[in-house]
Structures are given as C-alpha cells and as structure tokens.
Amino acid sequence: MALTEQDISRLARLSGLRLDSNDQSRAHQELNRILGLIEELQAVDTTGIEPMAHPLAAHQPIALRLRDDAADPAQSAEQRDACLQNAPAAHQGLFLVPTVIE
Amino acid sequence: MTQLSEFHSIPALGEALRARRVSAAELAADALRAARAHSDANVFLHIDDELTLAQAREADQALADGRAGPLTGIPIAHKDLFVTRGWRTTAASRMLADYVSPFDATVVDRLRQAGAVSLGKLSCDEFAMGSANENSAFGPVRNPWDAERIPGGSSGGSAAAVASGLVLGATGTDTGGSVRQPAAYCGVSGIKPTYGTVSRYGIIAYASSLDQAGPLARSARDLVPLLDAMSGFDPQDSTSLESCDGRSNAAGRIQADFDAAQAAFQAAGDLPLKGLRIGVPREFFNEGLAADVGAAIESALKVFESLGASRVDVSLPRTRLSIPAYYVIAPAEASSNLSRYDGVRYGHRAAQYTDLADMTSRSRSEGFGEEVRRRILVGTYVLSHGYYDAYYLQAQRVRRMIVDDFQQALSRDCDVIMGPVTPSTARRIGDNRQDPIADWLGDIYTLGVSLAGLPGMSIPCGFGGDSGKLPIGLQIVGRYFDEGRLLALADRYQQATDWHQRTPEHA
Numbered sequence: 038m039a040l041t042e043q044d045i046s047r048l049a050r051l052s053g054l055r056l057d058s059n060d061q062s063r064a065h066q067e068l069n070r071i072l073g074l075i076e077e078l079q080a081v082d083t084t085g086i087e088p089m090a091h092p093l094a095a096h097q098p099i100a101l102r103l104r105d106d107a108a109d110p111a112q113s114a115e116q117r118d119a120c121l122q123n124a125p126a127a128h129q130g131l132f133l134v135p136t137v138i139e
Numbered sequence: 140m141t142q143l144s145e146f147h148s149i150p151a152l153g154e155a156l157r158a159r160r161v162s163a164a165e166l167a168a169d170a171l172r173a174a175r176a177h178s179d180a181n182v183f184l185h186i187d188d189e190l191t192l193a194q195a196r197e198a199d200q201a202l203a204d205g206r207a208g209p210l211t212g213i214p215i216a217h218k219d220l221f222v223t224r225g226w227r228t229t230a231a232s233r234m235l236a237d238y239v240s241p242f243d244a245t246v247v248d249r250l251r252q253a254g255a256v257s258l259g260k261l262s263c264d265e266f267a268m269g270s271a272n273e274n275s276a277f278g279p280v281r282n283p284w285d286a287e288r289i290p291g292g293s294s295g296g297s298a299a300a301v302a303s304g305l306v307l308g309a310t311g312t313d314t315g316g317s318v319r320q321p322a323a324y325c326g327v328s329g330i331k332p333t334y335g336t337v338s339r340y341g342i343i344a345y346a347s348s349l350d351q352a353g354p355l356a357r358s359a360r361d362l363v364p365l366l367d368a369m370s371g372f373d374p375q376d377s378t379s380l381e382s383c384d385g386r387s388n389a390a391g392r393i394q395a396d397f398d399a400a401q402a403a404f405q406a407a408g409d410l411p412l413k414g415l416r417i418g419v420p421r422e423f424f425n426e427g428l429a430a431d432v433g434a435a436i437e438s439a440l441k442v443f444e445s446l447g448a449s450r451v452d453v454s455l456p457r458t459r460l461s462i463p464a465y466y467v468i469a470p471a472e473a474s475s476n477l478s479r480y481d482g483v484r485y486g487h488r489a490a491q492y493t494d495l496a497d498m499t500s501r502s503r504s505e506g507f508g509e510e511v512r513r514r515i516l517v518g519t520y521v522l523s524h525g526y527y528d529a530y531y532l533q534a535q536r537v538r539r540m541i542v543d544d545f546q547q548a549l550s551r552d553c554d555v556i557m558g559p560v561t562p563s564t565a566r567r568i569g570d571n572r573q574d575p576i577a578d579w580l581g582d583i584y585t586l587g588v589s590l591a592g593l594p595g596m597s598i599p600c601g602f603g604g605d606s607g608k609l610p611i612g613l614q615i616v617g618r619y620f621d622e623g624r625l626l627a628l629a630d631r632y633q634q635a636t637d638w639h640q641r642t643p644e645h646a
Contacts, residue, residue, distance in 0.1 A: 050500075060512075064512075071576060089538045092591055096546075123239065126488070
C-alpha cells in the first residue's frame with residue numbers, strides 16, 4: 038500500500054518536521070521504498086507470538102524499575118542555572134518560548 | 140620523549156606507567172599533539188588540552204600514591220554520544236552543535252574513576268544513525284587503512300582513533316552493529332556486551348531497547364579492563380540489570396570470567412578449546428557474502444579448530460527478517476526519543492518563526508540531518524494510528540522469533556556462534572549517496588544479535604578488497620552474560636594470529 042503525497046505531509050506534521058517541496062518528493066519516494074522493505078514482515082505468521090519489548094524478556098523476568106516520585110532536596114539554584122545554560126532563550130530561571138496564549 | 144605509539148597494549152603501557160618510566164601527563168600531551176597532527180582524518184570532534192591534562196595529572200597522582208589500576212593513565216576517548224562535562228556533546232548533529240552537558244554519562248564517570256585519561260570526543264553518525272560515519276554533520280571520518288573509504292559506523296571515529304594509534308581504547312555504542320561493524324572495517328577489536336550490563340545513563344538515546352555501549356581497542360586483552368570498568372548496575376538507567384544470572388552486575392565480573400576461562404583453557408593443554416562447539420549459521424554464508432570476506436572467516440574458523448574447537452552447522456532461519464524488524468523498531472523508538480528536541484530546553488532553535496509549533500518544526504528541520512529525518516518519518520508512520528499493529532507490534536513479534544532462533548542454537552547446538560560481521564570490506568566514501576537504503580541491507584549479520592540483546596564482538600581476521608589492504612572482522616556471539624568467555628576465546632585466537640597487531644602504517 039503506497040503512501041501518497043498527502044500521507045507524507047501528515048507524517049511530517051506528526052513528526053514536527055517541515056519539508057520543502059524537494060524534501061517532500063524525495064521523502065515520498067524513499068518512504069515507499071522503505072515500506073516495500075518492511076512489508077516483508079506482513080508475510081510472517083506470528084499467531085500466538087507475544088510482542089517483545091525488552092530483549093532479555095525471554096531469558097529472565099524483567100521488572101520495570103521506577104524511582105520514587107520525590108523532589109530531590111540536593112537540587113540547587115546553581116544546578117538549575119547549569120541546566121539552563123543550554124537553553125536557546127531563558128530568563129530568571131525560566132525557559133522562554135513564543136507566546137502560546139494571547 | 141614519550142611516544143604513545145611505542146606501546147601496543149594497555150597492559151604494556153600500564154606497566155610502564157606504574158614503573159614510572161613514563162608519566163601520564165607526558166603521554167597525554169604527546170597524544171594530544173598526535174591527535175591534532177591527524178586532524179585531516181576528522182576523527183575528533185572536540186579536544187580540550189586543559190581538561191585532558193587535568194585528568195592526566197590526577198592519574199600521575201594516583202600512580203605516585205600507589206592507587207593505580209589497570210587503566211590509570213591510559214589515553215582513551217569517547218564517542219560523542221556520551222555526555223561529558225566540559226567537552227561539548229553533539230551526537231555529531233547540528234541540533235546539539237553547542238551543547239555542553241551539566242553531567243557525565245555513567246560510563247564516562249566510571250572510566251574516569253578507573254583512571255583512564257580522555258583525549259576528547261570522537262565523531263560518529265548523527266545520533267548514531269548510520270553505518271558509514273557519513274551522516275556526521277561535521278563531515279565524514281576517513282578510514283585509516285584507506286582515506287578514500289568509510290571507517291564504518293556509527294562508532295566510526297572510535298574505531299578509526301584506535302586503528303590510528305591515537306588512543307588505546309575508545310567507547311562506542313551498538314544499536315544494530317555500531318561497535319562491531321566499524322571495528323571490522325578498521326581492523327580493531329570491539330565488543331557489544333549483553334543488553335543491560337552497561338548503563339545507558341548519559342548516552343544520547345537512539346533506540347532504547349537496543350542501545351548498548353561497548354569498548355573498542357587493539358585486542359581482546361585490552362578490551363577486558365575497559366569493559367570491566369564500564370559494566371555494572373546503575374539505578375539511573377531503568378533497564379540496567381542488577382544481576383546477571385544470579386551474579387551481581389558489578390565491576391570485576393568480566394575480569395573474573397575472563398580469568399576463569401583462561402585458566403580452563405590453560406588446563407586443557409595442547410588443545411585449549413577442546414569441547415567448544417562453534418555454531419556457524421548457514422544463512423550468514425549466502426550469495427551476498429563477498430568471496431574475500433568468506434575466505435577470511437573460513438581461515439579463522441580453521442585456527443579455532445586447530446585449537447581444539449569443533450564446528451557445527453546451525454541455522455538462524457530469520458536472519459533476513461532482522462532487517463525489516465530492526466528498521467521498524469529502531470526508527471519507532473528513535474521518533475519517540477528524538478521528540479525531545481523541540482528548540483525549547485536545549486539544542487538548535489530556528490532564527491525565524493511564527494508560533495511555538497512553527498518554531499519547533501523549523502528548529503528540528505534545520506537541526507536534523509537527512510538520515511535522522513528519514514528515520515523519524517518512518518518511526519512516526521509505524522507508530523501511527525492504524526499501522527501500529529501491522530508494523531510495530533508485528534516487528535516486535537518477529538523480534539521474539541529471531542531471539543528464539545538464537546536461543547535454540549545457543550542452548551542446543553553450540554556454545555558460541557561465529558561468522559562474518561559485514562558482507563564486504565569498507566566501501567568508498569560517497570558510494571551510496573544516491574541510495575540511502577543500501578547501507579541498511581549491509582547490517583544483516585549484526586542486527587539479529589542486537590534484537591536479541593546478546594553479547595557480540597568483532598576481531599580482525601584478515602584483509603581483502605582490491606588492494607588486499609582492507610581489514611575483515613570475525614563476529615563472535617555468545618550466550619547472555621558471556622562477555623568474559625568471549626574475550627578469552629578471542630584472546631586465544633589472537634595469541635595464535637597477528638592480524639590484530641597490524642597497523643595501517645605497515646599494511
């Protein structure tokens with residue numbers, strides 16, 4: 038089932054990507070080729086097979102480990118500033134973004 | 140004057156350092172000079188003399204205090220996928236061109252604690268997506284054996300740095316073959332350990348159910364202290380394993396297993412590998428395998444047989460399916476992982492935009508290279524409504540079938556699997572520019588091992604190509620947590636051969 042130009046526009050939007058018309062037609066061609074490649078999976082009979090998310094799941098039980106949802110008192114203003122150093126725009130300890138709500 | 144190139148192994152250099160015949164600071168200064176002199180190969184993305192020399196002085200202090208371990212003062216470098224304090228961390232992407240991490244990756248921290256001295260950051264494919272190191276936003280890396288050829292990828296800078304003698308060890312990451320394939324193309328040794336044994340904390344995420352870090356070095360023997368120091372449970376990584384078949388996942392495990400295997404080989408006398416069954420998957424020797432690679436693998440297997448091992452024919456019937464399964468699962472995870480690059484908290488932000496959504500999409504399109512955008516689009520597609528079941532879940536089901544094939548072979552038929560790493564030797568830079576999918580097909584022998592999370596390594600086993608000067612790698616795959624034994628097997632082979640001692644200058 039081949040993708041249409043419209044499908045590519047929708048995928049680009051979902052992916053948070055802007056494609057110009059050149060990119061768009063190349064992506065269209067390439068994605069249809071890639072779909073041809075991954076289409077091979079459809080021919081496999083996987084009846085009764087559980088999807089595998091963790092590669093060692095067949096070897097040993099895998100428990101999802103979660104940390105406590107607790108504030109870390111060690112977090113200091115210096116650490117906050119260190120993190121904000123990589124922000125494209127920051128002001129008084131906050132990330133700046135374009136206006137979202139008028 | 141100290142010359143790093145005088146030392147061909149980590150133990151030899153370690154001994155000279157501990158005997159105080161050389162100092163870590165002299166060695167580091169020398170290595171930095173060599174790295175700069177070598178800049179046309181485009182191996183390093185960031186070098187900072189002060190940061191390196193500070194680590195070297197700490198190493199000299201540890202040596203003076205008698206606190207030195209096997210890696211104290213040893214010059215290494217990190218793939219630019221590992222975040223580092225001080226050095227920039229770019230993942231070879233425009234997106235992160237100026238990013239400086241506020242913390243060190245666990246692997247970086249552990250190697251530093253072990254005394255290794257970092258020379259800086261090594262080039263790779265952008266966000267580790269690629270098999271040629273051509274997807275770096277900062278230009279391709281050149282193969283030390285032939286500057287017109289690719290070093291492989293995605294850990295291409297790591298493999299090239301070791302092959303050129305600029306470092307004695309380097310970190311890499313392997314999601315679908317990214318340690319093993321460049322190791323093979325550059326004639327060095329590299330290992331991808333069992334998924335979950337090395338922490339992913341601070342490794343820029345590509346495909347989290349596959350990403351695993353591993354070292355590259357000149358020989359299996361040099362890989363032992365590196366992997367041993369890198370390994371161990373880390374509460375900061377949610378998929379880090381606390382134990383390995385009942386044993387603690389901690390530093391010392393790899394070394395102990397290596398030593399135990401060595402002792403057993405020693406005790407066996409003239410035929411140290413007697414009783415070892417090497418499974419050779421028939422699907423790895425199909426029409427796609429180049430004759431020179433096939434011949435080198437055959438010769439390597441004969442060496443193992445001469446050491447007492449026996450060879451058994453095994454089947455991994457779903458080898459071909461590992462390509463579509465991987466190229467659904469990895470892009471799916473990548474599209475999710477890379478959604479964090481939104482131009483808000485860190486990374487590239489477009490100069491011109493209208494609103495928040497426009498800012499994000501412009502920033503991402505400017506910041507990501509072609510291959511990254513391609514994989515994000517594929518991943519978004521296979522995860523989208525209506526296709527999730529047909530592609531993503533189907534790929535995860537096929538993944539389990541592929542894993543079962545390996546399990547069956549390794550539990551019933553053989554003790555270890557051997558075969559080629561790549562279908563051919565390194566291609567020329569630029570050759571697949573018109574056909575970006577062609578490289579994907581070349582990953583056929585490494586993807587299954589990644590999907591299964593099994594330990595796998597590559598060691599040099601010969602040369603091929605038209606010039607006869609391009610390295611060929613032998614892949615060795617073990618059972619879960621078998622890293623120490625794999626390294627000992629590879630070491631036996633390297634005691635009997637000298638492929639790993641060849642360097643590009645004497646090709």
